[in-house]
Amino acid sequence: MLTPDRLTALEDVILEFNQAAADVALPLFRADHGLEDKGGAPGLNAFDPVTAADRGAEAAIRRLIGQRFPDHGVIGEEYGEDRPDAEFVWVLDPIDGTRSFIAGLPLWCVLIGLRHQGRPVLGSIGQPYLDEVYLGHAGGSRLVSRGASRPLKVRACPKLTDAVISTTDPEACFNGAELGAWTQVRAASRLARLGLDASAYAMVAAGTLDMVIEAGLKSWDIEAAIPVIEGAGGLVTDWRGAPVGQAGGQVVIAGDQACLDEALVALRRSATTR
Secondary structure (H helix, E strand, O other): OOOHHHHHHHHHHHHHHHHHHHHHHHHHOOOOOOOEEOOOOOOOOOOOEEOHHHHHHHHHHHHHHHHHOOOOEEEEOOOEEEOOOOOEEEEEEEEEOHHHHHOOOOOOEEEEEEEEOOEEEEEEEEEHHHOEEEEEEOOEEEEEEOOEEEEOOOOOOOOHHHOEEEEOOHHHHOOHHHHHHHHHHHHHOOEEEEOOOOHHHHHHHHOOOOEEEEEEEOHHHHOOHHHHHHHOOOEEEOOOOOOOOOOOEEEEEEOOHHHHHHHHHHHHHHOOOO
8 A cells, every 4th residue: 555654755765776876877977888789770769878877777776676675566678577567666767868878968867766556656857967866756746956855846838939848859759740740849839958868857847847748758768757747736648638658658748738738739640549
């Protein structure tokens, strides 16, 4: 059973997991990180990098999960699934933004999410280089940094023409129809920033960005962010405006329902069916 008190207690656990990942990743950042190419799909995504930081950080978190919660399941980008149908399942992306990591850009994040009975209930977006962890659940979201903590809240932005929006890499991540939809939304917005990886999710929760539009996501790319965004008052949907499923796919993160509704007019035309 997941009570509010237990959920609050798990905040300390997820902070411990973030520290374990940081202890592995930070010494390898802007250093010899053991780059390998996993080999992606043909085209702009053919290069699929992985480093010793990705593998080591996930292994460190998995060790702690095994010690503390031996009955919990784990789904991770680097080491796959272990009891994915358990009551509690941790969903891990140890280095979201590996391309940023190998380029020496401090935009990469550690994503840690917890499912309870198939639903994301707790999540964190950690930025070890900046000593920041954005964490959240139904009781609210907060930023923990340098020994201090403050609440997170999305900002009001009812008009798309006033919105600051983001995506990772439109040419690499979107197909033709998706790119057309993104281009239409971008043309209507005030400003677009690219290549922020999961840092963009955190900035929506913090109220400095208004919307993130992505496609082709896996569960570990998005599940950790859902409780953080929703706990800060934001929304996470697919391109039809429906809840995001465990498979990920096409995702929109927004701070304001009215702004999201405007963007969905364009995005629905390119939405895929599940």
